[in-house]
Amino acid sequence: MEKKxxxxxxxxxxxxxMEVSVEAGNGRESDxxxxxxRPRRSGTVWTASAHIITAVIGSGVLSLAWAIAQxxxxxxxxxxxxxxxxIYYTSTLLAQCYRSGDPENGKRNYTYMDAVxxxxxxxKVKLCGVIQYANLVGVAIGYTIAASISxxxxxxxxxxxxxxxxxxxxxxxxxxxxxxxxxxxxxxLFSQIPDFDQIWWLSIVAxxxxxxxxxxxxxxxxVQTVANGGIKGSLTGLSVGPDVTSMQKVWRSLQAFxxxxxxxxxxxxxxxxxxxxxxxxxxxxxxxxxxxxxxxVTTTVFYMLCGCMGYAAFGDEAPDNLLxxxxxxxxxxxxxxxxxxxxxxxxxxxxxxxxxxxxxxxxWAAARWPDSAFxxxxxxxxxxxxxxxxxxxxxxxxxxxxxxxxLLPFFGDVVGLLGALAxxxxxxxxxxxxxxxxxxxxxxxxxxxxxxxxSAACLVVSVAAAAGSIADVIGELKxxxxxxx
Numbered sequence: 001m002e003k004k005x006x007x008x009x010x011x012x013x014x015x016x017x018m019e020v021s022v023e024a025g026n027g028r029e030s031d032x033x034x035x036x037x038r039p040r041r042s043g044t045v046w047t048a049s050a051h052i053i054t055a056v057i058g059s060g061v062l063s064l065a066w067a068i069a070q071x072x073x074x075x076x077x078x079x080x081x082x083x084x085x086x087i088y089y090t091s092t093l094l095a096q097c098y099r100s101g102d103p104e105n106g107k108r109n110y111t112y113m114d115a116v117x118x119x120x121x122x123x124k125v126k127l128c129g130v131i132q133y134a135n136l137v138g139v140a141i142g143y144t145i146a147a148s149i150s151x152x153x154x155x156x157x158x159x160x161x162x163x164x165x166x167x168x169x170x171x172x173x174x175x176x177x178x179x180x181x182x183x184x185x186x187x188x189l190f191s192q193i194p195d196f197d198q199i200w201w202l203s204i205v206a207x208x209x210x211x212x213x214x215x216x217x218x219x220x221x222x223v224q225t226v227a228n229g230g231i232k233g234s235l236t237g238l239s240v241g242p243d244v245t246s247m248q249k250v251w252r253s254l255q256a257f258x259x260x261x262x263x264x265x266x267x268x269x270x271x272x273x274x275x276x277x278x279x280x281x282x283x284x285x286x287x288x289x290x291x292x293x294x295x296x297v298t299t300t301v302f303y304m305l306c307g308c309m310g311y312a313a314f315g316d317e318a319p320d321n322l323l324x325x326x327x328x329x330x331x332x333x334x335x336x337x338x339x340x341x342x343x344x345x346x347x348x349x350x351x352x353x354x355x356x357x358x359x360x361x362x363x364w365a366a367a368r369w370p371d372s373a374f375x376x377x378x379x380x381x382x383x384x385x386x387x388x389x390x391x392x393x394x395x396x397x398x399x400x401x402x403x404x405x406x407l408l409p410f411f412g413d414v415v416g417l418l419g420a421l422a423x424x425x426x427x428x429x430x431x432x433x434x435x436x437x438x439x440x441x442x443x444x445x446x447x448x449x450x451x452x453x454x455s456a457a458c459l460v461v462s463v464a465a466a467a468g469s470i471a472d473v474i475g476e477l478k479x480x481x482x483x484x485x
Contacts (some may be wrong), residue, residue: 003201003388004439014370016018020162020355023280027418035105040279041275041277041278042278043133043273044277044278045287045291046291047274047276048277048287048291048435049203049291050204051276051397052270052292053207053210053275053402054345054352055262056264056265056266056299061302061303061307062291062306063259064263064306064307064322065310065319065322066256066259066318066321066322067222067256067260067307068233068237068247068256069233069237069238069311070252070253070255072233072234072235072238073234073235073311074235074236075236076256076307077304077307079260080304080307081259081272081299081300081304082214083264085191085265085295087266087267087296087427088296089195089291090267090432091266091296093287093431094115094431095274095284095285095288095430095440096108096285096429096439097435098173098274098275098288099269099273099283099284100119103280103285104280104281105208108275109271110147110275111271111360112269112270112271112272112356112357112426112430113125114271114436115434116430118434119276119438120433120434120437123448124430127425128425128446131426132268132426133357135418135422136353136354136357137245137401137424138421138422139354139356139418140353141300141347141401141408142189144177144183144350144402144405145405146321147179147180147183147347147350148176148180148183149176149321149431150323150339150340150346151179151298151339151343152174152176152179152264154219154340155174156174156340156341157332157336158332158336161332176406177200179208180406183346184398184402187347187350188349188394188395188398190202190350190351190355191351191395192390193451194387202351202352204345206344207348209342209343209344209345210345210346212337212346213338213339216323216334216337216341217309217322217338218305218306219299221306221309222309223312225309225312228313230313230381232311232312232313232314233315233339234315234385238252238316239316243429244283246484251468251471252468252472252473253468254464254465254468255363255468255469255472256469257419257465257468258417258418258469259419260402260419260465261419261420261423261461261462262360262418262419263419264296264427265419265422265423267427267431268356268422269352269353269356270288272355273288274287274288278402306322310322323335332355343436358390358394364391365389374388375387407474415433417469417470417473419465420462420463420465421460421462421466423462424458424459424461425462428459429459431452432452
């Protein structure tokens with residue numbers, strides 16, 4: 001069988017993916033394999049939508065009330081809709097880069113990095129690799145922090161409820177470190193599932209969980225707004241006063257941009273999701289365009305409702321995590337359900353984001369040391385494919401992200417910084433540049449100028465949002481002790 005070549009990130013320029021074979025007598029290869037010699041893909045609009053929703057409706061939704069509180073009723077919803085449009089548009093551009101040349105029969109690009117390599121020169125490929133994989137590490141850290149906060153919130157809600165019932169006073173304090181360790185242990189187990197397409201069931205469960213806690217957050221916001229007897233907040237957002245200086249208002253407003261960008265971030269795994277879609281017709285690009293439309297509309301409706309109702313309920317006091325910042329205390333059992341749903345969702349989302357990084361390292365190692373039994377020898381047990389290298393490398397990765405999370409447990413700041421750093425290069429710049437090359441958009445044409453203006457505007461937004469988040473992280477570090485939880 002002909003070997004198809006694909007290259008991944010740094011390391012050797014080109015390498016061969018694992019070969020797939022069909023035993024003689026078990027049927028024609030065409031019944032088992034796609035046009036590239038890999039096992040036949042079976043993904044649909046709905047499985048692709050589930051993967052996207054799992055990646056998008058994550059912990060970011062919980063910080064949107066805080067983001068709108070910084071921007072106000074006028075700018076907050078408008079900025080959210082603007083981000084939704086940009087994400088949808090650039091995602092459709094990126095989806096058209098899955099195949100080089102012909103949209104139905106062209107060479108497949110299996111990963112985001114492959115798509116960049118097929119269209120852009122080597123320097124940009126290396127830059128993209130550094131940014132993409134660093135961002136994936138950052139997302140893993142952010143999700144570990146968010147999961148631990150939700151687990152701790154369950155304990156605090158129960159503690160508050162029982163103390164209040166017995167008329168006891170006192171704070172319900174606990175460290176998030178043990179919860180980060182528990183989350184890390186679970187991720188060590190799930191990370192042994194070898195391939196992206198084998199975690200579709202985890203994505204569907206995670207997507208259901210995301211709707212669960214988003215709906216609960218929305219319902220509690222509505223109830224709180226009714227109890228307040230009106231809508232809180234103002235057109236311009238957080239008010240400058242004794243507790244907030246003018247400069248802090250500026251930094252927080254910029255950080256809000258990063259939070260919103262993080263909430264919509266999924267472009268870095270779009271190509272990997274598209275590679276699970278079954279072969280044409282229709283083309284994978286058309287399927288992903290539809291899946292992206294479904295996902296962005298669905299998530300935007302949820303984001304608008306959750307963010308706006310959270311701001312309406314708490315105004316300037318909206319917490320940076322709606323379900324764990326303890327604007328809500330009762331009903332405690334409903335908060336427990338919501339936070340448990342967050343944890344389950346983040347287990348799946350962690351895997352959706354980290355699988356491309358896992359695959360890159362393992363394929364690079366297989367090409368570098370092709371005869372190593374430590375790397376190549378595998379034992380399959382159900383959905384798991386165990387090898388010493390996979391067990392060692394993926395466990396080490398989870399341990400690293402867990403330790404870093406324990407060092408920097410700043411949910412809102414980490415979310416804003418990740419969103420800012422990834423938004424322009426991975427969501428806008430590279431998709432725009434690849435599309436221009438793929439579709440041969442003439443330099444200086446109206447379309448080319450509009451695409452470049454979009455890219456430049458988004459660069460300004462990313463730089464500003466990163467500055468706001470970094471300023472806030474510096475402020476937090478002045479008073480923080482490592483591992484204090």
